Amino acid sequence: MHSRARRRWPVQLTVGAALVGVFVALGLVSLVWTPYDVESLDVAARLAPPGTDGHLLGTDRLGRDVLTQIMVGARNSLLVAVVSTTAALVPGVLVGLMTAASGRAVRETLSRATDVALALPGILIALVLATALGPGNATTMIAITAWFVPVMARVTIGPARQILAREFVEAARAGGRGTWFILMRHVLPNIGPVIIVQTSLLFASAILIEAALSYLGVGAQRPTTSWGMVFNEAQAVVGEAPSLVLIPGVIMVVTVLGFNLLGDGLRAVLDPRQTTKAVT
Amino acid sequence: MAPLVDVGDLSFRYGTHQPWVLRSVSLSVPRGAAVGIVGESGSGKSTLIRVLCGLLTATAGAVTYAGRDIGDWLARHPRQFRRDNQLVFQSPASSLDPRMRVRRSVAEPVRALERRRVADDELASWLTLVGLDPSVLDRYPHQLSGGQLQRVAIARSLSVNPGVLYADEPTSALDVSVQAQVLNLLMDLRARLGLTLVMVSHDLAVVSRVCEQIVVMRGGAIVEAGPTAAVMHNPAAEYTRALVDAARAVSLAASRSAS
Amino acid sequence: MQPSLLTIRDLTVRIGTHEIVSIDELDLAPGRRLGLVGESGSGKTMTAMSIVGLQPREATVTGSIVFDGRELVGLTDRQFADVRGADMGVVFQDPLRALNPTMRVGKQIGEAVRLTGDLSRAEVKARVHDLMAQVQLPEPERLARRYPHQLSGGQRQRVLIAMAIASRPRLLVADEPTTALDVTVQKGILELIDEVSTENDMSVIFVSHSLGVVRKISDDVAVLYGGRLVEMGPGAAIVDRPRHRYTEALIEANPDHADPEQAEAVIGQPLTTIPGAVPALGNFPSGCRFRDRCPHHLDECADEPPVTRQSDQHRYACWNPATAAVGTGGGSGGERDGAAR
Numbered sequence: 001m002h003s004r005a006r007r008r009w010p011v012q013l014t015v016g017a018a019l020v021g022v023f024v025a026l027g028l029v030s031l032v033w034t035p036y037d038v039e040s041l042d043v044a045a046r047l048a049p050p051g052t053d054g055h056l057l058g059t060d061r062l063g064r065d066v067l068t069q070i071m072v073g074a075r076n077s078l079l080v081a082v083v084s085t086t087a088a089l090v091p092g093v094l095v096g097l098m099t100a101a102s103g104r105a106v107r108e109t110l111s112r113a114t115d116v117a118l119a120l121p122g123i124l125i126a127l128v129l130a131t132a133l134g135p136g137n138a139t140t141m142i143a144i145t146a147w148f149v150p151v152m153a154r155v156t157i158g159p160a161r162q163i164l165a166r167e168f169v170e171a172a173r174a175g176g177r178g179t180w181f182i183l184m185r186h187v188l189p190n191i192g193p194v195i196i197v198q199t200s201l202l203f204a205s206a207i208l209i210e211a212a213l214s215y216l217g218v219g220a221q222r223p224t225t226s227w228g229m230v231f232n233e234a235q236a237v238v239g240e241a242p243s244l245v246l247i248p249g250v251i252m253v254v255t256v257l258g259f260n261l262l263g264d265g266l267r268a269v270l271d272p273r274q275t276t277k278a279v280t
Numbered sequence: 281m282a283p284l285v286d287v288g289d290l291s292f293r294y295g296t297h298q299p300w301v302l303r304s305v306s307l308s309v310p311r312g313a314a315v316g317i318v319g320e321s322g323s324g325k326s327t328l329i330r331v332l333c334g335l336l337t338a339t340a341g342a343v344t345y346a347g348r349d350i351g352d353w354l355a356r357h358p359r360q361f362r363r364d365n366q367l368v369f370q371s372p373a374s375s376l377d378p379r380m381r382v383r384r385s386v387a388e389p390v391r392a393l394e395r396r397r398v399a400d401d402e403l404a405s406w407l408t409l410v411g412l413d414p415s416v417l418d419r420y421p422h423q424l425s426g427g428q429l430q431r432v433a434i435a436r437s438l439s440v441n442p443g444v445l446y447a448d449e450p451t452s453a454l455d456v457s458v459q460a461q462v463l464n465l466l467m468d469l470r471a472r473l474g475l476t477l478v479m480v481s482h483d484l485a486v487v488s489r490v491c492e493q494i495v496v497m498r499g500g501a502i503v504e505a506g507p508t509a510a511v512m513h514n515p516a517a518e519y520t521r522a523l524v525d526a527a528r529a530v531s532l533a534a535s536r537s538a539s
Numbered sequence: 540m541q542p543s544l545l546t547i548r549d550l551t552v553r554i555g556t557h558e559i560v561s562i563d564e565l566d567l568a569p570g571r572r573l574g575l576v577g578e579s580g581s582g583k584t585m586t587a588m589s590i591v592g593l594q595p596r597e598a599t600v601t602g603s604i605v606f607d608g609r610e611l612v613g614l615t616d617r618q619f620a621d622v623r624g625a626d627m628g629v630v631f632q633d634p635l636r637a638l639n640p641t642m643r644v645g646k647q648i649g650e651a652v653r654l655t656g657d658l659s660r661a662e663v664k665a666r667v668h669d670l671m672a673q674v675q676l677p678e679p680e681r682l683a684r685r686y687p688h689q690l691s692g693g694q695r696q697r698v699l700i701a702m703a704i705a706s707r708p709r710l711l712v713a714d715e716p717t718t719a720l721d722v723t724v725q726k727g728i729l730e731l732i733d734e735v736s737t738e739n740d741m742s743v744i745f746v747s748h749s750l751g752v753v754r755k756i757s758d759d760v761a762v763l764y765g766g767r768l769v770e771m772g773p774g775a776a777i778v779d780r781p782r783h784r785y786t787e788a789l790i791e792a793n794p795d796h797a798d799p800e801q802a803e804a805v806i807g808q809p810l811t812t813i814p815g816a817v818p819a820l821g822n823f824p825s826g827c828r829f830r831d832r833c834p835h836h837l838d839e840c841a842d843e844p845p846v847t848r849q850s851d852q853h854r855y856a857c858w859n860p861a862t863a864a865v866g867t868g869g870g871s872g873g874e875r876d877g878a879a880r
Contacts, residue, residue, distance in 0.1 A: 104295070167369040168377045168385070171436070174335055175389040176362045189379045314807070320721035321692075425816040455578035455748070457813035457832075460792035464809040471807070482722065485795030492806050509803040526726040530751035531795035532778055 013265025019258025027078040030071035038072045038225055040064070047241050057247055060230075061237050066244065070251055073227040076220055077255075080137060081206035084144035085199060092152020093195060097183045099153065100160035111157065117150035123212065130218035140219045144206050155198045159191040193270030197263045204259035211252060227252055282347055283308035284476055285332060285444065290341035292324075292331055301327045303500045304341070309444070314470060314477040316487030316508070318523070319497035325480045328497070329446045332478070333365040346443075359393045366437035370449035372429030376421040376436075383417040386436045393440050406435040410465060427458035434465065444476040445469075451486060463490055484527040488512050496520045544569045544709060544742050545590065549602040550612075552585050552594060552766075557820045559585045559598070560766045563847060564854075569709065572736060572743040574753030574774065577763035578789075580817045584714055586763070587746045591627050591712050592619035607709065624654055628703030628741075632715040634695035638687040644698045645671075645683025651705035670701040673738075674731060693724035697731065704735055711736060714746045729756050750789060754778050762786045765817070765828035767844070772853035782853050782860040784836075785829045788813045827858065835859045 035056070036042070042055070042063040050058040050066075057066040099110040126143035133139045163169065164187060172182050207227075213219035214228030222229070227248050234244035285308065292302040302324045309315050319325040330336045332343060334354055343350045345361065353361035366389070369375040376385045386406060387398040404414035410431040421429060430450060437445060447466065451459040467490055470477050481487045487494060488508050495505040496517065504517040515521045545567040552560040560582040567573050577583040588594045590604055592614065604611040607626060611619065623629070631637040639647060645667055652658065652666045671679035674697040687695055696716055703711060713732060717725035733756060736743045747753045753760055754774045761771040762783065770783035781787040790796050791811035815832045818824075824831045830840040837859050845856040 167371055167375040170335060171367065171369065171375055171433075172388065172392075174333060174362060174365075174367045175392045176359055177388075177392050186377050190377070320723065427816050455817060456750075456789060457578060457792050458816055460794070460810040460812040463794065464812060467807050467809060483794075484722075485793070488802060489794040489805065489810065490807065508806055512802060522723050526722040527795070529726050530722075530729070530749065530755045532751050532754065532790055532793050533795055 010265045010268040012261040013269060016258050016261030016263070016265050019254055020262050023074055023255045023258060024078060026071050027074035027076075030068075030075045034065075034068040034071050036065040036068045038064075038068055039223060047237065049241070050243050050247065058241070058243055060233060060244055061241075066230075066247060069225055069230050070227070070248060072225040073230055073248070074251075074255075076137070076224055076226045077207045077210055080140055080144065080210040081203050084141045084206050085148060085202050087141070087145040088148030088152055088202070089195070089199060092149045093156050093188075095149065096153040096156025097160050097187060100157045100164060100187075101179050101183055110153075114150045114153050114157075118154060122147040122209070126209070126213055127216070127218055130213070135218040135221055137220050137224060140210055140213050143213070144209055147209070148202055148206075151202065152195075152198065155194060156191065159194045160187050163187045163190045193267070196270060197267045200259050200263035200266060204256040204263075207252070207256060207259070284311040284313075284346060285309040285478075286342075286344045287332070288342045290328075290331065290338050290343055292327060292336065292339045301500050302331070305497075305500075305502055307495055307502065307505060309476060309478060311443075312474055312476055313493060314467075314479070314491040315493045315495060316491030317478065317480045317495045317497060318482070318484055318487050319480075320482060320523075322499065323497040324500035325497050326448050327500075329367070329448060329478060329480055333367050333444075333446050334361060335367070363389075363393045363440040364443040366440065366442035366445055368430070368433050368437050368445065368447040368450050371453050372426045372433060373421070373453070375433045376429060378421050380420075381417070382419050382421070382424070382432055385421075386417070386432060386439060389436060389440045398439075406439050407432075409438065409469070410435045411461075425458070426454050427461055430454065430462050431465065434462075434469070438469065438473070442475070444478060447477065447479045449481055450479065452481065452483065459486070466490060484512070484523060485531060496523065542569075543567055544607055546605040547590075547603070548605075550586070550589070550604060551601050552582070552589050553599045553601075554595070554597050558766060559820070560589070562586065562602075562768045565761065565768060565771070567710075567742050567744065569742055570736075570740050571759060572745065572757045574757030574760045575744060575746045575763060576748065576750050576753040576760060578748060578817050580765065580820065581763040582766035583746050583748075583763050585766075587712050587714055587744055590744065591623055591629050592616070593629065625706060626709045628700075628706065628708040628711045630696070630699050630703050630711065630713040630716045632718050634692070634699045634719075635687060637699055638695060640687055643684055643686060644690065644695075645679075648683070648698065648701050648705065651702040655706040666705070667701075670705055673704070673735060674698070674701045676701070691724075692720050693727060696720065696728055700728075700731065700735065704739060704741070707739055708741060710742045710744065712744045712746075715748070716745075717752060718747065718749075725752070732756060750778065750793065751795065762789070765823045767828055767856065768847075769829065769857070770853060770855040772855075776852045780853075780861075782850065782855040783857040784833050784859065784861060785813075785857075786855075787861045788833070827856075835861075 042059055042065070044063070045052065045055060045059050046063040047061055048055050048059040050056065052058055055065050057070065059065055060069070095110070099107055102110065126140070129143050130139050169182055169186055172186060210219060210226065211228035211231070214226035215232050217232070219228060220226040230248045231245060238245050287305055287307045290302055290305040291300060293300045305328060317325045317328065327336065331338050334350055345353060345365065350361065383403060386403055390396065390398050403417055407414050407416055412428060412431050412435070416424065416428065416432065424432065450466065451462050454462060463486065466477065469475060479487060479490060492508050493506070494508050494511040496503045496511065496519070498519050504511060504515065504520045511520060512524060515524050543566040547562060547565040550560060550562045551558055575583040575586060585594060585598065589598070589600045592611065594600060600612055602612060606622065609622070611622065614622070638644070648667045648670055649663050652663050652670070658666065667683065668679045671683065676682050676694060676697050690698065717728050720728060729752065732743065735741070745753060745756050757774050759771065760774045760777045762769050762777065762785065764785050770777060770781065770786045777786060778790060781790060788811070792813055794810060813832050824841070826842055827840040827845050830836040833840070840858050845858045847854050847856045
């Protein structure tokens with residue numbers, strides 16, 4: 001009651017939110033406006049360096065505007081990250097909650113299954129999936145979702161078990177409430193912060209994985225534009241135009257950093273253990 | 281008169297390959313009595329009351345409430361049984377959901393067991409009963425002191441008019457000055473509402489102040505049981521004697537008479 | 540009078556703007572045992588930890604703590620570690636957290652022994668066994684090879700005590716060392732602390748929330764409330780003839796203060812309570828910090844903090860003290876000479 005008002009707003013939350021904001025804005029603005037059409041080629045100005053008149057971040061070897069590519073790529077990253085993380089969230093948390101609430105035998109089995117799923121090499125699975133389903137955004141999203149479900153389950157189990165061991169859960173049970181009610185009304189709100197933080201961190205991973213898969217050629221395909229693709233195409237001319245690798249590289253690092261900072265900041269703000277306790 | 285709670289040869293373990301937590305425990309609690317269960321860590325005292333109020337199922341033996349087996353109660357009239365058998369926990373900080381306002385926590389048993397909404401004056405009356413201001417209803421647990429939280433927890437238990445109130449170390453997390461308030465409240469409520477009180481504690485002084493019957497447990501079994509005065513002054517079992525001695529060694533009464 | 544081993548003057552411990560501890564005067568003679576008792580928020584642990592330099596980082600200590608002729612306030616962590624290593628032993632409430640879970644207990648005691656000087660392996664081993672015998676751990680050979688989790692709570696606390704006394708310190712500081720233990724085990728640990736401190740001529744500062752426990756182990760008892768020393772004196776005098784209204788109330792609120800002869804008559808009878816609860820940090824009233832919970836408060840209690848008065852055996856800071864029992868003498872009202880130093 002006394003400490004609440006003076007709770008500090010963490011710096012990383014502000015910085016993280018700002019960086020993520022820039023990323024989201026880039027992607028959303030690209031829906032209505034980009035400096036050039038994403039497919040337009042300015043043949044006269046191929047490999048223009050950053051700062052060239054009309055091409056703020058320069059052009060690539062075909063004369064496409066880099067800023068436009070980055071903006072449209074951000075839109076694709078955003079789409080893949082939102083869809084795959086959200087799709088993994090619900091089943092992951094549910095599996096985690098049910099695992100935590102199960103009896104010993106079931107819990108051990110489910111926990112080990114989660115461990116096995118986590119041990120699978122995600123990128124390789126995605127490559128195999130791409131061979132089976134054909135490359136594309138849909139494949140990327142399926143691969144990332146499948147990858148994230150056990151991750152989400154894993155981070156849910158521990159905190160959920162801690163809450164289940166608390167006395168207010170026993171009180172609810174003594175009051176005749178069933179497991180489902182307890183999981184939804186007592187456990188979920190209390191582990192909410194953990195899940196929100198984890199979601200933010202998984203967003204960052206999803207962006208990286210999407211870029212990696214499209215870099216390898218199994219993710220998005222032209223005419224869709226993806227950051228990984230921009231990288232791949234810049235590879236051939238990295239000696240002449242290093243900025244073509246550096247610019248998307250820096251933007252990607254900054255975006256991922258943004259989500260990680262946001263996650264840390266949220267953790268600091270949402271953690272219920274923040275309430276100060278008197279030292280005796 | 282037939283006892284309200286009757287336990288015969290009760291044994292309990294968490295699984296077939298787990299060690300026994302309770303071994304052939306027999307005891308009876310008359311209606312309206314205050315019974316104290318005393319023991320050290322690992323004595324099984326907390327497990328025992330969890331079996332008695334239906335949170336855990338006995339592995340062997342019989343437990344009856346009001347003359348009927350509790351398995352039968354839980355199968356046929358689970359809500360009636362749970363209303364009649366309420367539990368107050370040790371740690372006030374953890375016995376209320378930190379994300380719920382007091383209003384919701386206190387209304388919870390009535391909503392679950394009587395399946396009805398609770399009016400504000402009813403909630404307020406329960407808080408008044410335990411000596412709290414009704415304004416507490418809009419607070420969150422972290423805004424209350426340990427003593428206030430324990431009163432809220434007691435109010436929550438009393439809201440469904442229980443016959444038996446089980447209290448698991450209800451004051452061991454509280455300061456001495458607050459402990460006295462909560463003990464007084466429990467004694468007062470028992471007298472006013474005709475409650476049967478079963479209190480678990482490691483603290484002989486607390487139990488011997490509140491309860492007229494004492495049950496001493498060790499290693500899952502009952503070592504000694506009887507009227508408080510007899511157990512305290514004339515312990516039959518060697519373990520009880522050690523326990524009474526250890527408690528007396530640090531009691532303020534002992535130092536006063538010794539000096 | 541004996542020169543004191545520990546002399547505390549105008550000690551304050553602050554965290555941010557909160558004054559957690561404010562103690563004018565506290566002395567400890569060599570070989571004496573002092574108990575610090577108080578409820579949550581009394582500052583008892585903070586006081587003890589600032590004496591051994593283990594207060595939390597964000598705490599600021601001012602004033603003077605002179606230990607064996609040396610000023611401790613203002614020492615660097617490094618210098619404090621040297622003082623502790625040579626002359627102070629510390630025992631904590633939770634031995635499981637104070638011990639390294641991945642190291643055999645014999646080795647951990649050995650580490651503590653090694654810090655005390657250049658010893659050969661055989662000498663260290665002999666000293667470890669000697670220490671284990673002193674703290675009455677059975678079969679030192681076998682027990683030394685165990686890990687902390689393989690020992691009982693009482694055994695772990697004995698290991699911690701062995702480590703604390705390895706350097707033959709002149710002062711042993713024990714912070715709630717028996718709070719996490721069962722009563723029968725507590726009794727053994729109290730007896731052990733009594734024995735080792737007597738044998739090694741050690742002074743002890745024993746912190747506890749339980750007046751009964753503190754009374755059992757200590758020569759002198761200091762009662763703290765809201766970071767202030769409210770009353771201090773020989774344990775028996777404090778418990779039998781409390782002068783400060785807080786001490787008096789604390790004793791009466793205790794369920795075991797009743798005469799055992801009358802125990803039966805008081806079953807179900809209400810205890811004397813202290814109204815309210817200990818206020819949160821920063822919410823203590825002006826003047827006497829206990830006044831708004833005190834049934835005996837006077838107008839002057841609000842105006843200024845009570846002056847410390849001295850009667851024959853006690854020092855206490857109360858404007859309206861409980862009257863001294865017959866035969867104790869002293870303590871006439873308005874006597875304020877004790878305030879002067």
